[in-house]
Amino acid sequence: MRIALLIEYDGTPYAGWQWQPNGRSIQQCLEEAIEQITGRFHRVHGAGRTDAGVHALGQVAHFDTESSIPPQKWRHALNPHLPDSIRIRQSAAVEDTFHARFSACGKHYRYVYYVAPVASAMLGRHAWHVERAMDTDLMRQAAESFCGTHDYAAFCSSGSDVKDTVRTVKSVMIEAHGPWITLDVEGEGFLYNMVRILAGTLMEVGIGKRPTDCIAKALQTGQRDEAGVTAPAHGLHMMAVFYADDPFFGQ
Amino acid sequence: MRIALLIEYDGTPYAGWQWQPNGRSIQQCLEEAIEQITGRFHRVHGAGRTDAGVHALGQVAHFDTESSIPPQKWRHALNPHLPDSIRIRQSAAVEDTFHARFSACGKHYRYVYYVAPVASAMLGRHAWHVERAMDTDLMRQAAESFCGTHDYAAFCSSGSDVKDTVRTVKSVMIEAHGPWITLDVEGEGFLYNMVRILAGTLMEVGIGKRPTDCIAKALQTGQRDEAGVTAPAHGLHMMAVFYADDPFFGQ
Numbered sequence: 001m002r003i004a005l006l007i008e009y010d011g012t013p014y015a016g017w018q019w020q021p022n023g024r025s026i027q028q029c030l031e032e033a034i035e036q037i038t039g040r041f042h043r044v045h046g047a048g049r050t051d052a053g054v055h056a057l058g059q060v061a062h063f064d065t066e067s068s069i070p071p072q073k074w075r076h077a078l079n080p081h082l083p084d085s086i087r088i089r090q091s092a093a094v095e096d097t098f099h100a101r102f103s104a105c106g107k108h109y110r111y112v113y114y115v116a117p118v119a120s121a122m123l124g125r126h127a128w129h130v131e132r133a134m135d136t137d138l139m140r141q142a143a144e145s146f147c148g149t150h151d152y153a154a155f156c157s158s159g160s161d162v163k164d165t166v167r168t169v170k171s172v173m174i175e176a177h178g179p180w181i182t183l184d185v186e187g188e189g190f191l192y193n194m195v196r197i198l199a200g201t202l203m204e205v206g207i208g209k210r211p212t213d214c215i216a217k218a219l220q221t222g223q224r225d226e227a228g229v230t231a232p233a234h235g236l237h238m239m240a241v242f243y244a245d246d247p248f249f250g251q
Numbered sequence: 252m253r254i255a256l257l258i259e260y261d262g263t264p265y266a267g268w269q270w271q272p273n274g275r276s277i278q279q280c281l282e283e284a285i286e287q288i289t290g291r292f293h294r295v296h297g298a299g300r301t302d303a304g305v306h307a308l309g310q311v312a313h314f315d316t317e318s319s320i321p322p323q324k325w326r327h328a329l330n331p332h333l334p335d336s337i338r339i340r341q342s343a344a345v346e347d348t349f350h351a352r353f354s355a356c357g358k359h360y361r362y363v364y365y366v367a368p369v370a371s372a373m374l375g376r377h378a379w380h381v382e383r384a385m386d387t388d389l390m391r392q393a394a395e396s397f398c399g400t401h402d403y404a405a406f407c408s409s410g411s412d413v414k415d416t417v418r419t420v421k422s423v424m425i426e427a428h429g430p431w432i433t434l435d436v437e438g439e440g441f442l443y444n445m446v447r448i449l450a451g452t453l454m455e456v457g458i459g460k461r462p463t464d465c466i467a468k469a470l471q472t473g474q475r476d477e478a479g480v481t482a483p484a485h486g487l488h489m490m491a492v493f494y495a496d497d498p499f500f501g502q
Binding site: 008009010055057075079084085086087088089118119120121122124126 | 259260261306308326330335336337338339340369370371372373375377
């Protein structure tokens with residue numbers, strides 16, 4: 001039987017989603033918890049391989065098992081075997097054709113900035129501390145051209161070996177709540193570090209270091225140096241993964 | 252010269268405000284940081300001696316120094332010598348008659364509940380996880396009688412040796428934001444664990460375990476067992492300390 005999991009994690013103490021030679025990964029913690037319960041190793045496939053330090057409120061993963069544990073009980077079975085910083089929010093049975101990564105038709109990421117003279121002691125691990133004031137109107141103007149279907153080559157880390165850099169971004173929203181600024185991005189798919197490069201570019205626009213047309217230009221030229229810095233991992237949150245048929249619908 | 256500090260901290264890794272035989276305290280971290288800068292020990296006096304695990308957004312403390320560091324620069328001087336989970340938000344010169352604790356005329360505490368079937372992986376250290384639904388209307392009804400000047404003996408931990416248990420509470424506010432419920436309490440002064448016992452009692456009212464008149468009865472009888480459990484420390488946040496003359500006004 002194939003089981004889908006809806007997972008929340010604080011990425012701070014982990015080497016990222018995927019198994020790493022140095023440091024524990026989220027995938028490893030899940031596979032070890034499943035092995036503790038069933039006595040057998042089961043590969044867990046995630047919708048997105050989040051980097052070290054990246055958080056998730058709505059990561060989705062799947063695995064196959066012959067266990068007789070009812071699908072919705074996997075949540076209760078797994079949580080006691082996981083660290084407090086990883087929680088299974090939902091579990092459900094899915095068709096054998098469901099794949100957490102390949103069946104996904106879209107994702108929602110949130111990048112969080114904390115704009116204040118002094119960093120946050122309480123939530124510094126969950127937001128990028130920016131000391132200089134950011135103009136959200138300028139950021140919104142610049143972000144407009146990011147939506148649509150474009151070649152996002154300028155917003156892809158140079159280490160990536162992806163050939164097709166065309167993607168479709170459905171919406172970009174920027175909101176301010178006191179010292180917190182959130183950048184919400186929804187799209188059909190993302191290149192490696194695409195949201196973090198967008199977040200870094202928008203920060204530079206917000207503090208007046210880059211003009212508002214820089215994103216349009218970067219998309220046009222495809223040159224990485226037309227975009228801004230890669231914002232740090234710890235401000236990024238994977239909020240949701242979308243499927244044509246939501247595995248957790250109605251729960 | 253007397254310096255006042257406005258301090259934010261994540262209480263998770265600390266043994267509380269005050270020096271403890273086991274584990275590091277916030278006070279200790281501050282005194283060590285000051286000693287690293289000035290080469291001399293200076294006692295730091297806090298407005299409230301928060302327990303292990305309790306957080307602060309607006310703790311206030313003072314210390315005396317002969318250092319020539321300008322008062323408002325103490326913030327920048329201290330932060331690099333402190334762990335990331337303690338940040339000085341403001342620093343200012345105050346009169347020699349100012350005392351962080353004895354000059355305070357009021358405090359604002361916030362208690363945070365997280366009401367959901369599964370605990371929060373991201374913010375579990377900052378809120379009390381309650382699995383059962385809480386009725387905020389019932390909580391508000393019960394909380395009404397908490398305001399005013401009363402003998403709060405029923406809301407004081409038995410370990411306390413305070414004789415006068417009369418205090419004045421100015422306001423109690425309960426708000427829900429998705430799975431988060433916040434309880435904001437402002438008062439002139441509080442007994443030991445008073446806000447945590449109120450938070451525990453209101454949780455029991457919210458899940459239907461105690462009637463809404465239980466707080467009025469507990470105040471009337473002064474019996475600790477008429478009130479509910481002491482809510483855990485990690486949901487409590489010291490938000491602000493009030494002074495007739497705000498040391499940080501205008502900064």
